Amino acid sequence: MSVISTTPLDGIDAAVAQRLLSTALGSGGDYADLYFEYDSSASYSFEEGRVRTVGRGVTLGLGVRVLRGDATGYAYTEELSTERMMEAARTAAQIASGGGAPAPVAIAPVSLPDFYPVARPWIDRPGADKVDFLRRADRAARAADARIIRVQVSFSEEWREILVVGSNGRWARDRQPMVHFGVHAVAEEGGKRQGGRSGGAARMGLEYFDRPDQSPEDHGKEAARLALCMLNAQDAPAGPMEVVLGPGESGILLHEAVGHGLEADFNRKKTSNYTDQVGQPVASPLCTVIDDGTIGSGRGSINVDDEGNPGQTNVLIKDGILVGYMQDHMSARHFGIAPSGNGRRQSFRHEPLPRMTNTLLAAGKDEPEDIIRSVERGVYAKRFSGGQVNISNGDFVFSLTESYLIEDGKLTAPLKGVNLIGNGPDVLRKVTMVGHDFKLSDGTWTCGKDGQSVPVGIGTPTVKIAEITVGGTKTG
């Protein structure tokens, strides 16, 4: 927890890496990589007008992966002693059997872009400065309205350093900052209570709060506004209807409806409903879907993925036609193409998988107002808490935390929390209008797959979907 001028990763040199890779490949594996990770985090929680708890933690470790065809051997250690690291390399090597001593690997650093420059780790700045952000958000939420009865604020920061060394000679080192801020407010009126949340995350330092609408006060007021708004929420309708997705957070639809299905592992194994459909129409011609790891300071952005390949911009669907999948090393090898910079892992304890970074629907031409005006009766979706998809059949659900009824082209009553349910390919074919108002969500989105969580970003303009099932309680 001391000031990070040097980190334990500085002690890893090419000779150590070469020795470990030789051991990892010693049983006949055809590829191996080392993943060193140092992660320092801090958290502050604020409740009932005071700083409740302050937390710090550090993890350090090495993951060793050995590939033999489509099979993976994986081992890790939290102790970076030669003995332990060699043991991990030997354990991972066991996926293969036989084979002689591999040729030594020539290692060269990969040059990387810098999509999230942070001059120094803010995490080591005095905590007292940060506590003030919590207090400011709390004050703003309480001041918003006398009906706000409770406020909770949390702030956390992470400084992660990784070093990936592959038996293909790649040596890639990155620093990945993350700051997260969140406010939860509870409003009460006449025995009714409702909660509201506001927050966000980005690969930044404390300059996070200097951006428009992202000050602690902004988040405090927004959480209070949502809680108050929900006090008057009506029961949501049930059944299929027109839905307008607001800009930003609605990108969760892309993430669930098409994103996961376009991860290469599911397509390599032919278990995705998008298997073997490259070059085919899979969405309305209005849809261009992009996975972009290069957005400045984006939550899902990566200078380099967790296999040593630079983050990049990948067009997944162009004007409705499926262009390609998100690749990790293993799947790219299978398809005989270049990796796309989507090989990510939760930590050194996890093997890499093809994962999304920031997944976006490109802007269209429609006026957002026209889109809303075109709906006689439907739902306008503004904020979401999350979603889930079944990869094999494409069915997905996502949960709305702020939505409104649209009646005769106007937003009317706020609706209680409700789910939208649909099928990915089906819903994307029903996109009938796309606005020009693209917005990247500032939310704290975390994607789970095979038990691994990674930070991701989402974004979309206003979108109209001709029909999707709204899972409310009000029938008829």
Next chain:
Amino acid sequence: MTADSRSGAAAVPDSRDCLRLAEQMLSLAMKAGADGAEVLVRDGRELEVKVRLGDPELVKEAGSRGLGLRVLKDHRAAVTYTSDFTLDAMRTFARETVELAALAEPDPTADLPLREEMAREVPDLDLWDEAVLSLDAAEGIRRARKGEAAARAVDKRVTNSEGAVFGRTMGASAFATSAGFGGAFRGTNVSLVVEPVCDDENGKKRNGYHWTSSRFAALLEDAEAVGLEAARRTLAKLGSRKLTTRQAPVVFSPEAGRGLLGQLAGVISGGAVWRKSTYLAQREGTLVASPLCTIVDDPLVPRAPGSRPFDGEGLAARTNVVIADGTLRTFLCDVFSARKLGRRSTGSAGRGVGGGPGVTTSNFILRAGKTPARDIELLDDGLYVTELMGFGFNAVTGDYSQGAGGFWIEKGERAYPVSEITISANFDDLWKGLDALGDDLDARSSLQCPTFRVSRMTIAGA
């Protein structure tokens, strides 16, 4: 140091080693000026083996050890974690944690439990099976292969596979606190899941799965039986349709019902109650569910997945009856939430290495009823739910809505599979509307329930 001389991932976690490290850190924290401190040390080994289409796809094997520290200084709290067990690093870690506490603001409510609250013994709950140790990667591959092969051989409509995963964990956990308790225990677990994939009409694929899990090797279901059941479940989904929007009785399989039980565990938590973040906040002593419902949180069940001999603050584990015949008897509390509510902890604190204590459930059990599970489906029409999707629960209001899949029931039979629908209700109505409770308790996980039926919910579909 003995702690550094273990033979790595192959070694078996030792609860005495963990306790010694916890006590060492406790003493360092007190020497560094803490008024009180708690230390948790966990040491675990994991083995995960995945076989797909007959070939090993992943073999992962490793050991992991971590320490979590909470200190109190002038009623200010700091929580930290580390995996560095060298003596110098532990000493620095203790000192920096005590310094960190100065950033928090004083709150005597957050102080450690009182000495008289602490556990006095550590009951043996029979959570460790020596036979698990001999289940190595080769045996895991053999079982996963057998399970997957059985699923694929059932029917030619099983065209693909997400694979079969065999898992084995062994862990030791030790806790030491200056409030006057030190204890440790260890446990094993083995599991196998098989997930076949079938081709359906319109190019859709259908996946399904079945799993077995136990602390004891001998209690694990046979791999072949797991594969057969997984295939049966997947094939049954072929030809799934949407339903039109309607209201109907809904039967939950134990697998699906567990999701609802998990949501209920959140809203009877003392932490949510004092924060007024649950619709049950003022409902203690009142009817919150059907009189058929009795729900207990029981950490003392021998061999059960969620059992623990003491809680995350060192209090004795005890069986809490949360809901008796539909009436809410108690909220589950840790020390902090209990003080906020002016009462005593129910011994329900949980904690991990990375965070401080908080209310958790252990084995949270909706007790079985008397109705044979099959009879619960004797409806003219209704929905049988086997899976739930998404997050659609507002704990503050109890409004509930989730994606669902399963079968439509006609004249007492499962007529056809359904998917791409949502079910919704207010949680208060849902639990009060429970009108049949099966005799088939599913005890595989720490959230346990039998088949049950809710008299009416809204189904949204086509």
